[in-house]
Amino acid sequence: MEEQQIRQLLQTVPIGDMLAKYPYIGELLASVKIGVPDASMTAAELLTSVPDEYYEDFALSRAQMAENMLTYIEEMETTAAEDRLAVRTVTVLGGHDKSGRAENCTLTLTRGDVVCIVGPTGAGKSRLLADIECMAQRDTPTGRQVLINGGVPEEKYRFEIEHKLVAQLSQNMNFVMDLSVTDFVALHAQSRMVQDEAEAARRILDCANDLAGEQFSGQTALTQLSGGQSRALMIASTALLSRSPIVLIDEIENAGIDRQKALQLLVREEKIVMMSTHDPILALLGDRRVAIKNGGIAGIVETGEEERANLSYLEKIDAGLSDLRGRIRRGEKIDFDLHPLFE
Ligand SMILES: Nc1ncnc2c1ncn2[C@@H]1O[C@H](COP(=O)(O)OP(=O)(O)OP(=O)(O)O)[C@@H](O)[C@H]1O
Numbered sequence: 001m002e003e004q005q006i007r008q009l010l011q012t013v014p015i016g017d018m019l020a021k022y023p024y025i026g027e028l029l030a031s032v033k034i035g036v037p038d039a040s041m042t043a044a045e046l047l048t049s050v051p052d053e054y055y056e057d058f059a060l061s062r063a064q065m066a067e068n069m070l071t072y073i074e075e076m077e078t079t080a081a082e083d084r085l086a087v088r089t090v091t092v093l094g095g096h097d098k099s100g101r102a103e104n105c106t107l108t109l110t111r112g113d114v115v116c117i118v119g120p121t122g123a124g125k126s127r128l129l130a131d132i133e134c135m136a137q138r139d140t141p142t143g144r145q146v147l148i149n150g151g152v153p154e155e156k157y158r159f160e161i162e163h164k165l166v167a168q169l170s171q172n173m174n175f176v177m178d179l180s181v182t183d184f185v186a187l188h189a190q191s192r193m194v195q196d197e198a199e200a201a202r203r204i205l206d207c208a209n210d211l212a213g214e215q216f217s218g219q220t221a222l223t224q225l226s227g228g229q230s231r232a233l234m235i236a237s238t239a240l241l242s243r244s245p246i247v248l249i250d251e252i253e254n255a256g257i258d259r260q261k262a263l264q265l266l267v268r269e270e271k272i273v274m275m276s277t278h279d280p281i282l283a284l285l286g287d288r289r290v291a292i293k294n295g296g297i298a299g300i301v302e303t304g305e306e307e308r309a310n311l312s313y314l315e316k317i318d319a320g321l322s323d324l325r326g327r328i329r330r331g332e333k334i335d336f337d338l339h340p341l342f343e
Pocket residue numbers: 096097098099119120121122123124125126127128141142294295296
């Protein structure tokens with residue numbers, strides 16, 4: 001984070017919000033015994049409210065204290081950003097299935113990888129995503145262990161929000177916030193310390209519209225977005241704003257978005273993408289698919305050349321079905337020869 005951005009935060013954001021997002025600021029304040037009487041005041045106002053004599057006890061001036069805080073945030077954020085950038089691989093060491101049988105397999109993912117998780121209802125697909133999300137250390141029902149760059153991740157990756165390595169896009173993306181799309185994205189951008197929030201909001205909106213079947217504007221209320229539009233918005237903002245190197249997606253197929261573009265977008269941003277899906281197009285777009293059975297990894301299928309060769313045909317079928325959906329939506333009849341649509 002740039003010094004200028006931090007200065008602006010200290011001057012404009014309520015200290016309560018700063019403490020929630022950067023808990024280490026609380027430690028810094030505690031180290032010089034400065035309490036927070038009012039969470040709505042900014043950090044700058046808080047430091048001004050403390051009498052001069054107080055700083056003298058710590059052989060500090062008020063200006064030095066402000067500079068210390070700034071440098072501290074800068075250092076902490078740089079370290080956190082470097083940590084996230086340093087994630088090169090995620091490894092899942094096998095645990096056991098629901099019957100206690102050992103999984104006997106190791107799954108290693110590197111940046112830019114797209115891995116699909118397949119298996120019947122209740123098999124344990126979401127559980128595998130959850131194991132990665134919480135960086136399981138043989139302490140979940142599956143007994144799996146997740147490693148980062150081949151080693152046991154530090155505790156902070158598991159338990160501290162600002163260090164989380166995983167962004168999860170779940171099936172339920174219903175917004176309850178009473179905000180416009182632009183305001184929501186700008187808020188998200190602000191929380192990520194993006195300098196030009198309006199520009200970031202514009203880029204995300206363009207990208208989300210590129211993914212969504214039906215276009216929407218920045219003025220649209222979040223609560224008015226369709227399931228597919230909400231999903232497109234979340235995927236665009238995860239790809240362009242989230243610093244998490246790992247993205248987990250629970251079922252993308254029913255969302256009515258351009259799945260292929262969504263994946264390309266995430267891969268371009270060098271994320272590790274894992275998604276639970278049964279969509280043949282997505283499965284073939286992935287590098288591998290992990291088959292789950294009875295709670296355990298039953299096999300890992302590499303997407304082969306022959307499979308990839310089938311992709312263009314599947315896409316034609318998909319485009320044909322999408323054309324028919326459009327006709328149904330417009331109240332038209334489907335009483336013509338369908339063969340040309342699928343050949
Ligand atoms: N190895 C395991 N040992 C014990 N319990 C497990 C194991 N794997 C999964 N489970 C449990 O089985 C239940 C179903 O798993 P999960 O919800 O992950 O299935 P799913 O494949 O995502 O299902 P759906 O397709 O219906 O969403 C969950 O309660 C989960 O915690």
